[in-house]
Amino acid sequence: MYWVVIAVEARIGARTNVNNLVEKLCLSCGLCCNGVIFADVQLQRGDNSARLRELGVLKRNATKFPQPCTMHDGCRCGIYKERPKYCRQFECLLLQNANEGRVNESDAISVIKETRAQAAKVRDLLEQLGDKDASVALSKRFQAMRKQMENGRAGAEQVDLFGLLTVAVHELNVLLSERFYR
Ligand code: SF4
Secondary structure, eight states, X not given: OGGGHHHHHHXXXXXXXXXXXXXXXXXXXXXXXXXXXXSXXXXXXXXXXXXXXXXXXXXXXXXXXESSOTTBOSSSXXXXXXXXXXXXXXXXXXXXXXXXXXXXXXXXXXXXXXXHHHHXXXXXXXXXXXXXXXXXXXXXXXXXXXXXXXHSOOOHHHHHHHHHHHHHHHHHHHHHHHHTOO
């Protein structure tokens, strides 16, 4: 998550090292903006909702916006200087552990790679089951697919795929809750 840099710098005060770490980890991750960790971002007191509407993040009268965030280019936040408060304050567990020296950089990169690969596997299985809507958070896509499977008349092949999807989502959730966000 590229946008935690200011908070991290202020707290630790080791500007160069922290910048390097945030650059390396957050720019190779994006899981907190791309609909894998969160399904939406709730505005906080002090957020400039009019400006966020103007920027196209927020729909009329909304107090939260969905993820994957349309401002995330796959790497960086497109409204970094004007991002909402929740985005400024959130710092995932992996980054905290890396900053505190409990996880070294290469292990942290491996965790990010493994988790991104697991998320890709979930997306792939959803696509095989007919859900190609990449604009919706993974957790919501899985819930919708589960309902569809419960209500519909799925064939044997679809049932098998859904079984694989369920296992893949479980494995993703274990990774997320143990390494990123409890
Ligand atoms: S506004 Fe920026 S930091 Fe917040 S979710 Fe969107 S891309 Fe991420």
